[in-house]
Amino acid sequence: MKVLILGADGYLGWATCMHFSSKGHEVTAVDNYFRRKASERLGCPPLILTPELPRRAKTWKDMGGKAIRVLPGDITDYDFLLSVFSKCRPDVVVHYAEQPSAVYSMMGRDTAAFTLMNNLVGTLNLAYAVRETGAACHIVKLGTMGEYGTPDIDIEEGWIEIAHKGRKDKFLFPRQAGSIYHTSKIQDTDLLWFFARTWGLSITDLMQGPVYGISTEEDGMYPALMPNFNYDEVFGTVLNRFIVQAVAGHPLTVYGKGGQVRGYINIKDTLQCVYLSSMRPPGPGELRVFNQVTETFTVKELAAMVKKAGEKLGYEVRIENMENPRVEQEEHYYNPKYTGLMELGLKPHYLTDDVLEGMFHMVAGYRTTINREAIFRGIKWR
């Protein structure tokens, strides 16, 4: 199968390229290096400095992997995206090519406008490219559980039947998000649903929770192949940040009381979910939505788990409840459904003590490169 991966240099991107490649698919990797450059510019590079895509592809091939084609460029440039389609003629496009940080989107007017522009024009261009090239191509789009916010009713997988005044109809599940970034993902979903029903495109939208993990099966722990693992406030996800904080002797930064519940997923399971979805496309005109998480925790539970695992390994771990820079509920109902991907065959890697210890050991190997300044700066939502 010909697989086009947009956003191939992100936390999930390169790992996804290798995962498809290892299973014999023909992979094309596209990225404009936005996140790499932005995290450098903001003084918060990833824990492990990885090379750019051509060098990663060469390393992968040198180690016996199948060739991965790299096409650097920006998908908000429509002519560039059309040139990618004409070279690659994909059967499936995995679309990660978005500004992925809620914090970045809330830094100011310019980063907010960039987030809207980048994410919506990129998604629009992708739909147009699929239609204009006549590709019989399935789009697998990364969404976020953050689209739903924290409603007082159970969260279904994308769709809900609403009964109202004696009549009923089926709708996208109501969504209201906590940042401009998360709002841009709601807007993406609305765009994709429009193109599914207007042009008959075939789309999977994966509502993913915060991902954690530093290594996947395919990287063999070679730095040149490992994920771009950020541990800072802007681009790092919460569990990854906590582990680095614990190793660096920085207090774990719990916002408010830490009662916020979210659904989490191991990066290895992200790869499974994207792969399983790609192998089983929905029909034309269908927007299929899965909630891509494997278990839920409160932030204070996560912090306690990290503290316990760290202390077992001899780290002194302190939890700090700080003023919440975000605008979010700290106590709320949260009951998302997430069975669809299991039904497709997902075998979850749960967050066990072993997994946490493994992450501690990996991070410890890079402890001298941790930049404490980058860990927390308190960028406010208000």
Added chain:
Amino acid sequence: MKVLILGADGYLGWATCMHFSSKGHEVTAVDNYFRRKASERLGCPPLILTPELPRRAKTWKDMGGKAIRVLPGDITDYDFLLSVFSKCRPDVVVHYAEQPSAVYSMMGRDTAAFTLMNNLVGTLNLAYAVRETGAACHIVKLGTMGEYGTPDIDIEEGWIEIAHKGRKDKFLFPRQAGSIYHTSKIQDTDLLWFFARTWGLSITDLMQGPVYGISTEEDGMYPALMPNFNYDEVFGTVLNRFIVQAVAGHPLTVYGKGGQVRGYINIKDTLQCVYLSSMRPPGPGELRVFNQVTETFTVKELAAMVKKAGEKLGYEVRIENMENPRVEQEEHYYNPKYTGLMELGLKPHYLTDDVLEGMFHMVAGYRTTINREAIFRGIKWR
């Protein structure tokens, strides 16, 4: 009161400026002339060629009106918008500054991308300008009934309580629109609701149906003060188009069977609605939504009414059921609620035979300027 009107050169914009001005308010008018230029570029200028804003403001003043300040510029340029706020310090902003045509948004990738960019970045900038200047300022935003699409349940005014599996919560009414333009308005609403609950902004979102009418109380039928009345497929609204078609001896262009039901409103009532909303702002953090229509018709009912009124005046009017270039249901349930604005004091001008005849007479006065080529070209959604 200081009133800032964004999109002051559009169909509704200048009429709104005069309406507030006539009631003694201090009006600042902003526009980048997008619609004026685009309709010229596409060969479909308005029926009555109106001057640009400075000349309109001068005419208004010469005829005894209060001074209206004109600031030409583009609100997607944030520095420009900040300069407008520092000059005007508005108590209320009426935000019409959007690419307003569903057809334009569906012409191709570039017009679609422009529509998303223009509408979302403009709205984002407005929210930021209100917050950064600390203005205690109410935003009155023009939305569209098209955000809701044609659901199989009754359409409430913006909000709905959903009961699900023994629990319940209140959400924005589900929305799924029929064009990129309409989708951009859903996305606008999501942005505004985000800023209302995150920053405490005070916002009214007016879900307006197709507007009709060629003149308002304040223009005295002076061409220099009349609305920019488009009758073409791209920028004209349906009833306005039918009247011009009837006067020009062009068949009325009914798409498909014409069973599509929509809510309609007279331009004079638009002015009332915007004015009434401005005088009674919602509280901080509130997104108040009104459905801004006064009655509903099917497209075939409208065509029959125009035919009847035209024939009474001696026109030969033919109705043509053409292949629908849009992707929409031609038979569907449609039951919107629209009582909120009546409760605020709206006194509707309904679509009577007299109103239709009045429009026929006005349009007949400009019949020699009608460009038949501009009436229909069949721009397709698919």
